[in-house]
Amino acid sequence: MADVRADVVVVGAGVIGLTVGVCIAEQGLRVLLCTRSDPSATTSSVATAMIGPGLAPGYDPTGVRERASIEEFTALADVDGTGVAMRRGRLAARQPGPSLPGLEPCRPQELPDGFATGFWATLPLVDMALYLDYLVRRLHAAGGRIEHRELTSLRELATLAPLVANCAGLGARELVPDETVRPLRGQHVIIDNPGLDEFFIEAPFGPAWAGYFPYPDHVVLGGTAVDADNAEPDLAVADQIRQRCIEVEPRLRHARVRGHQVGLRPMRPSVRLEVEELDGARCVHNYGHGGSGVTLSWGCARETAALLTGQGTERT
Ligand SMILES: Cc1cc2nc3c(=O)[nH]c(=O)nc-3n(C[C@H](O)[C@H](O)[C@H](O)COP(=O)(O)OP(=O)(O)OC[C@H]3O[C@@H](n4cnc5c(N)ncnc54)[C@H](O)[C@@H]3O)c2cc1C
Known part of the structure; x- marks a missing residue:
């Protein structure tokens, strides 16, 4: 592991981890993103990915997260090189x-x-190969680093940074462990x-x-x-x-x-987006997005960033 201190370690280079990494790095925090697979080999790279249609009611967490993402992707459709149209x-x-x-x-x-x-x-319809490349470029431009590494426990990250974001997708089944993920x-x-x-x-x-x-x-x-x-x-x-x-x-x-x-x-009965104290580090779990991870990515990333920096409260 690179010998440079990070403020936040993010696990996962799928759409969830990369979006969280971008949100946090663009706030000026030093981000180290650990992943066992290249973005092009994640579930995210296979998504279709249609954003929306945003039918969940605006008062529930899914509706809020979906709307935040639809707004962001709609804006990205006007930016060259994002893969969004x-x-x-x-x-x-x-x-x-x-x-x-x-x-x-x-x-x-x-x-x-x-x-x-x-x-x-x-x-918005997203070409995921182009979009994941775009997120990687945006993360690097904000000073974030990506390291290829297989993790066996979240606790090993607590020694690396005071803040941890767990965006391991299906990998959360073993890493957390969480047997409700399938x-x-x-x-x-x-x-x-x-x-x-x-x-x-x-x-x-x-x-x-x-x-x-x-x-x-x-x-x-x-x-x-x-x-x-x-x-x-x-x-x-x-x-x-x-x-x-x-x-x-x-x-x-x-x-x-x-x-x-x-x-x-x-899949998971519901997205897990909550704080857990981890041997002195603050860990925010953000996984279990099922068939809607791209659609929920920006809304969930903003909540994760707010929870990590102590500016947000958990939604039930
Ligand atoms: C066929 C298909 C169509 C889809 N269509 C849509 C759609 O139209 N719209 C939509 O919103 N969603 C869609 N989805 C769902 C979407 O793809 C997922 O919800 C989303 O990709 C999940 O992203 P993620 O970042 O959580 O997981 P992943 O993309 O799987 O990323 C997980 C990351 O965690 C890393 N990781 C895991 N365990 C470890 C470990 N122990 N150590 C180190 N790294 C680890 C992995 O290497 C990877 O980098 C579709 C999915 C499929 C399969």
Whole structure:
């Protein structure tokens, strides 16, 4: 470990740890971020990642965190090199449902066969490879350092800095340890973009749904959510993903398949964002974001920074 004192040690170089690192380093504190994997090998690198749609009520912690992130990502969409762009698209369901405040209902002819209801929304869509690179650059620009290191206990960090942020994602299961954290496997198919510029996502999420997300030169097809910790792509599942998406958007049929991605969402009954005293150091846990880590990242990072510096109070 580098022999330079840090004010804060952050565990994790996924979207949660990097965003916390940026928030704290930009306040002038010396940040050392420890990670066992490169950002490009984290769950975060696999996220689609659609931000929002921000339907949680504004009075609960998820709603507050989601809104803070939507605001930040919307601003980042105007900044070159972030990988964030605003995209219009449809959120649709096979069953009739209530209207959603703030969203424009689809007309019946705008819905694919088999769908009963849908809404138009314009949301930030994040190319995670570009975005994680951007966060690393921003962390370095603010003086933060990244060190590759596998940790076996949070207590070893208490000797390095008075403040610790635990953003270990699924790794929190062993590191804390916290047996309520479990992997929820998701798989994507990456194809050439045949000319799409609108996203589509089916709700509610079950074990499988249709969803496609266009980026300038490729489209990400999803989605699946299965209790499993196998990170190898399953080609039979990939074929089912493609078929579901082609039923919604026939232009996807002849697009060349570029590759496959699998990620393990760090599920927990609820996000853990709270303070724990750790052998004289103040540790703030920020993990367990499930399928919404990118959407919650800025809101949770600001709360983490405030709790670390003693300026915030825990939300229940
Ligand atoms: C298929 C799929 C689609 C998704 N789509 C979306 C979406 O559209 N919108 C959205 O908001 N979210 C989405 N998500 C969820 C999102 O990806 C996660 O919630 C988020 O990436 C979690 O980030 P994290 O930083 O907590 O974890 P990770 O990205 O897994 O990072 C954890 C970090 O901790 C480090 N670490 C762990 N243990 C140790 C240890 N012992 N020692 C050292 N380092 C350690 C790891 O090396 C890594 O750097 C999706 C996820 C998947 C799988």
